[in-house]
Amino acid sequence: MRPVADLHSVAAVRRRASRRLPKPILDFVEGGADDEVTVERNVEAFRQAVLVPRHGTGVRSARLARTVLGGELAVPVLFAPCGGLPMVAPDGDLMATRAAGRAGTTFVLSAFSGTPVEEVVAASSGPVWFQTYLTGGRSGTEELLHRVRSAGCSGLMVTFDSTVSGNRERDVRHHLYQAAALEPRGLLQVAPHVIRHWPWLAAFRSSGLRPGVANVPGAGRGTVPTAEVAALQQATPPTWADLGWLRTVWDGPLVAKGILTVEDARRAADAGADGIVVSNHGGRQLDRAPATLSVLPRIVAAVGGDVEVLVDGGIRRGSDVAVALAAGARAVLIGRPYVYGLAAGDVAGAARVVEILVAELARTLVLLGAESLDDLDASFSPVDAQRSRTGPQ
Numbered sequence: 001m002r003p004v005a006d007l008h009s010v011a012a013v014r015r016r017a018s019r020r021l022p023k024p025i026l027d028f029v030e031g032g033a034d035d036e037v038t039v040e041r042n043v044e045a046f047r048q049a050v051l052v053p054r055h056g057t058g059v060r061s062a063r064l065a066r067t068v069l070g071g072e073l074a075v076p077v078l079f080a081p082c083g084g085l086p087m088v089a090p091d092g093d094l095m096a097t098r099a100a101g102r103a104g105t106t107f108v109l110s111a112f113s114g115t116p117v118e119e120v121v122a123a124s125s126g127p128v129w130f131q132t133y134l135t136g137g138r139s140g141t142e143e144l145l146h147r148v149r150s151a152g153c154s155g156l157m158v159t160f161d162s163t164v165s166g167n168r169e170r171d172v173r174h175h176l177y178q179a180a181a182l183e184p185r186g187l188l189q190v191a192p193h194v195i196r197h198w199p200w201l202a203a204f205r206s207s208g209l210r211p212g213v214a215n216v217p218g219a220g221r222g223t224v225p226t227a228e229v230a231a232l233q234q235a236t237p238p239t240w241a242d243l244g245w246l247r248t249v250w251d252g253p254l255v256a257k258g259i260l261t262v263e264d265a266r267r268a269a270d271a272g273a274d275g276i277v278v279s280n281h282g283g284r285q286l287d288r289a290p291a292t293l294s295v296l297p298r299i300v301a302a303v304g305g306d307v308e309v310l311v312d313g314g315i316r317r318g319s320d321v322a323v324a325l326a327a328g329a330r331a332v333l334i335g336r337p338y339v340y341g342l343a344a345g346d347v348a349g350a351a352r353v354v355e356i357l358v359a360e361l362a363r364t365l366v367l368l369g370a371e372s373l374d375d376l377d378a379s380f381s382p383v384d385a386q387r388s389r390t391g392p393q
Contacts, residue, residue, distance in 0.1 A: 004345035004352040010316045010337045013353055017343035022194050024174035025087050029339050032283035033166035038291070039283030042314030045291035049323040051381055054369030062365035063372040064358060068331045069155060069253040069275050069308055071127050074104025075358050076373060077321060079350075080312050080333035081131035081157065083112030089342040090203045091115070094123045096342060099350035101125030103358075108157055108333070109215070111135065116214045121152040129155035131257070133162060134238040136217030142249055144217050149250075156250045157277070161258030163237040166285040240267045247272030255310070258285075260295055262302040265309075275308040275330075282313055282335055293327065297378065300328030318360025325373055326381040 007013050018026055032039035066076040079100045085092025093115040100107035101124045108129045109120050121128045130153040134141055148156070194200070247254055256268035257277040268276050278296050280289040292313040300309050311324050312333035324332050334357070341350035365373075368380055 004349045013344045014340045017340040021343050027170035031168050031170035034287035037287050038289045041291040045293040046314050046320040057369035059369050059371050062362050076331035078333045079107045080335040081108040081110035082335050083110040086114035095347045097124040098347045102351045103354040118151045127154045131157040134236045137236045140217035155253040157255040157257050159257045161281050161285050240271045243271040265299045265303045269303050269306045278311040296327045318357045319364045321361045322364045323381045326376040
């Protein structure tokens with residue numbers, strides 16, 4: 001098999017991942033809620049975007065470094081929080097944080113991670129943030145935050161769009177959570193797929209079957225979020241008052257994730273958030289939610305002077321990153337792309353995904369005539385040009 005350095009697009013990395021992962025695991029990574037309309041919208045919004053160059057500028061290289069919430073990053077591409085990484089690759093959380101550090105960017109550790117936060121931070125050569133819900137209520141959360149702070153996490157991200165779990169029919173069809181709980185019905189469902197992927201099975205067993213909920217107060221243990229964990233999450237969904245409370249107990253950067261409206265962006269800013277992530281959870285929660293790119297510009301216009309605005313969902317090319325930054329995002333987060341990388345080639349695979357995106361982004365900026373990320377604005381990706389291409393919207 002060719003080395004991951006020979007893979008030259010996220011799509012190529014995804015194709016290798018699809019060959020290496022059992023179908024139930026690939027579906028866990030790729031699946032969305034209900035009819036997966038929002039998953040498709042996220043990607044299609046970037047495909048429909050228009051980039052307008054400036055010629056005769058003499059630009060031959062571009063600077064890609066950016067400060068995000070006080071931290072200096074080599075690239076404006078962060079690793080989004082993703083639960084269940086040990087199902088994709090052994091020690092997946094550790095591999096991901098090493099890849100992010102290698103790329104000079106931030107890794108955001110999921111609350112549903114399979115590795116204790118202390119181990120993840122120790123393994124990283126870059127900044128690590130922690131993503132949380134309000135699992136365990138305020139008392140349980142405050143206790144967890146003591147661990148997170150002591151471990152050395154520099155930022156806290158609070159997810160607001162998971163009051164209940166989305167209806168991810170691929171996982172239901174595969175009985176994935178029953179298999180993770182070692183229930184016979186689930187094991188019988190996934191066994192035929194697993195048997196055809198011996199390398200994955202051998203790696204999975206050699207990893208020691210790390211628990212997937214190592215940092216959730218009061219949760220059970222399993223390789224993916226269990227029904228008990230979901231119940232804990234849904235019992236105490238965060239409110240804006242909770243975000244205000246978190247501001248009093250967390251002294252680092254505080255980010256609200258799952259924002260899709262100007263009203264919620266303003267509430268987050270008023271509650272003390274330093275940043276927000278315009279996100280629909282990768283289409284895994286509310287189906288038929290708007291594409292994140294479609295709502296990004298008006299959110300930036302409303303609160304961009306008060307908080308840093310990040311965005312995720314549908315980013316597959318470096319040109320997508322350029323579009324998002326031109327629309328006002330300070331940086332982007334990727335999820336599925338780096339998870340594909342883990343499946344395709346562990347740390348090297350995830351790092352290769354960032355290399356691909358960075359090379360594409362640098363090339364895009366030069367072709368646009370932009371010398372740095374700070375040069376990008378809406379004139380490089382005008383909404384009017386997009387409408388003229390796609391028709392009335």
